[in-house]
Amino acid sequence: MMSMNSKQPFSMHPILHEPKYTPLHSSSEAIRRACLPTPSLQGNIFAGFDETLLQRAEALAAVDIVAQKSHPFKPDATYHTMTTMTSMTCTPTSSSAHLHHPSVLTSHHHPAHHQPAQGLEGDLLDHLTPGISLGGMPGSDVCSTASHTAHAAHMSAINHMQHHHHPQSMNMHPHALGSHSSLGAAGGEAEPDPRELESFAERFKQRRIKLGVTQADVGAALASLKIPGVGCLSQSTICRFESLTLSHNNMVALKPILEAWLDEAERAQREKMSKPEIFNGGDKKRKRTSIAAPEKRSLEAYFAVQPRPSSEKIAAIAEKLDLKKNVVRVWFCNQRQKQKRMKFSATH
């Protein structure tokens, strides 16, 4: 008897994909940079012998590599380049509508900011966690890909919140528990409570599964809520929300939206929940560059030494590893983001 709900293509609506606009603004500046170890040392101290650093990092990586294989070959990772600018004819799914205004949150910044002086933790993810892939594929995923032509409908002005804050001096306390500082948030939004977010995320996931909806379904369904400024979100984002792998600000901003959806979905389920829809999208290929393990190791070694390499250094690293400079630059950006995400290990 177990019964499981599994995944039912329950899609609240066929596909409503409107151009997603997300007027929310975000902004958050670079405040955390203040904690960076060597703000501009790279130009100074290392200028003379940054080679040493590079070599050192390289040596580090090299040791590992050598230990395993003598010499990997040259992985040609980046083969993508979707230069396909297919004109926006009418290709369905050719999401030509790239207009999305990301940013939803940004009311304040989140804590997190400490950098491992050299604890080279990089990301060590966890990878591999198979096991439950339950809801895998809905027979008919509603998701995405809207296809509409590019009619430029500018709704504009939905909700533009602007705000600014000063660099430095922000940073909040991770434990606010019910206490939001008295900062008068004029708008009235402020609820930086990590603990609550955590529990909400968990409850959300459970109820979502109960409804038999996949993460992708949720993201697509959001558009139907017609909340000003909120379009659909991807499976990735829903997943990250559930696993708390988003910045604190991002979590706070998304919570109300997802909460609204959950509410609506449970209500709708009661009423009528039949509306399977099959849709199909067609083609679009954006290739994801794949950086091989050896190269990744080197990058991690460099990152441990200098998380924010200069353009020149990035170029040098790119050349040594046979990667495109942009790939290396983006890699560093992503590492920094990962390092900052909601990881309250230090504060908790």
Next chain:
DNA sequence: ATGCATGAGGT
């Protein structure tokens, strides 16, 4: 569940 990428907005 995650890696690499794009883009808006800010310096």
Next chain:
DNA sequence: CCTCATGCATA
């Protein structure tokens, strides 16, 4: 060029 929020393509 960076940071942030997000997304597509994947493992």
